[in-house]
Amino acid sequence: MGTKRLYLLNGPNLNLLGKREPGTYGKQTLEDVAKLVKDTAWDHGYEVVAYQSNHEGDLVDWIQEADGEAAGIIINPAAYTHNSIAIRDAVSAVSLPVIEVHISNVHSRESFRHSSMIAPVCAGQVVGFGIDGYRLATLGMIQKIESEGRHDS
Numbered sequence: 001m002g003t004k005r006l007y008l009l010n011g012p013n014l015n016l017l018g019k020r021e022p023g024t025y026g027k028q029t030l031e032d033v034a035k036l037v038k039d040t041a042w043d044h045g046y047e048v049v050a051y052q053s054n055h056e057g058d059l060v061d062w063i064q065e066a067d068g069e070a071a072g073i074i075i076n077p078a079a080y081t082h083n084s085i086a087i088r089d090a091v092s093a094v095s096l097p098v099i100e101v102h103i104s105n106v107h108s109r110e111s112f113r114h115s116s117m118i119a120p121v122c123a124g125q126v127v128g129f130g131i132d133g134y135r136l137a138t139l140g141m142i143q144k145i146e147s148e149g150r151h152d153s
C-alpha cells in the first residue's frame with residue numbers, strides 16, 4: 001500500500017528538453033512535463049514528486065526512496081534505458097508499479113534504442129507520443145493503482 005503520491009523520474013539530458021533538438025524531442029521543457037504530470041495526477045487526487053538527474057546512482061536512490069513514499073513511479077531513464085543493469089535491479093527490487101516513458105518512438109530510431117533493460121521489469125511502457133506520453137502514463141498508472149487497491153489514503 002502507498003500514499004496517493006507518484007514519483008516522476010527523468011534521466012540524463014532531459015534537462016535540455018525544449019532547449020535543443022526540438023525536431024526529435026519537441027519544444028516543451030522539462031518544467032512543462034512536470035506540470036502536465038502534476039495537473040493530470042492532481043485531477044485524480046494524487047500529488048507528484050518530480051526529479052531529474054544526469055547520474056545513474058541518483059535515479060537508483062530515488063527509485064529506492066519511492067518505495068514507502070509513493071504508490072507508483074513514472075520514469076524516462078533516457079539513455080540508461082538501453083544499458084543500465086543498476087536501474088533495472090532497482091526497479092525489480094521495489095514493490096511499486098513502474099511505467100517507462102519515451103518521448104520519441106525509439107523503435108523507429110537507431111537499433112541500439114530498440115531494446116530496454118528496464119521495460120521487462122516494468123508494469124508498462126509508453127513510447128512515441130511525445131510529451132503527451134507522460135500524461136498517458138499518469139492516467140494508466142492511476143488506473144492500475146486504483147484497480148489494484150494499492151493506495152491507502
Ligand code: CA2
Pocket residue numbers: 012013014016017018019020021025076077078079080081101102103104105106113
Ligand atoms: O525518447 C526518449 O524519451 C528517450 O528516452 C530520450 C533519450 C534517448 O537516449 C532514448 O533513447 C529515448 C535522450 C534524452 C535526451 O534528451 C534531450 C532533449 C533535448 C535535447 C537533447 C537531448
